[in-house]
Each structure stands twice: as C-alpha cells, then as structure tokens.
Amino acid sequence: KTSEERQRESLRIARLTRQLLKKFCVVQQFGLHGESEGEEHERARAAMRSSTFDDMSEMRQPISKEQFLCVIQDPHVQGILDELDIPPERAQLFDILDADCS
Structure with missing residues (x-):
C-alpha cells in the first residue's frame, strides 16, 4: 500500500x-x-442513533459486560464492526478487551 492509502x-x-x-x-x-x-x-436507543460524538460526556466509569453486550446488539454497531472486519463471535470481545478483569 502507498502512504496515502x-x-x-x-x-x-x-x-x-x-x-x-x-x-x-x-x-x-x-x-x-x-x-x-x-x-x-428508548431515549437512549434514539440518542445512540442520532447523537454526535461532540455532545457525549467523557467516559469516567468502566463499561460493564451487560452494557457492552447491549451496544454490540445494535444493528448500526453490527455494521461498524463488520466494516472493521471484527469476527462474528463478538460477545467474547468484552473478555478480550477487559484485560485487567475489572
């Protein structure tokens, strides 16, 4: 690939x-x-679909496994994960990303 690519x-x-x-x-x-x-x-789902990154507060608390699973079930998130070539076994991603098991 070239530098530009x-x-x-x-x-x-x-x-x-x-x-x-x-x-x-x-x-x-x-x-x-x-x-x-x-x-x-429902308000959160609507916000997840329409908010811009700039109107989100900083994340100060860790994401729980339940919250992670809620996000990755969203159809738009599934599309993003597909674009990033993340394999379909996405429920296990939390354990991979949670290196310190917190």
Missing part, C-alpha cells in the same frame, strides 16, 4: 472507532443494562 485506511478506522465510542458513551450516560425496556431505554 495507509493514511486513508487509518482515518477510516479512526472514524469508525469514534462512532463506536459514541455508542458506549450513550449507554453509559443512560445507565442501560442488557435488554431493559421502558421510556429511558
């Missing part, structure tokens, strides 16, 4: 990663866990 690919990955971070920020901000239902859950 590598740079373009790096920017694509950074953009997609930022979109994923936004989804995790929304779930954390709303304190969602798993498959809970209700008005707050």
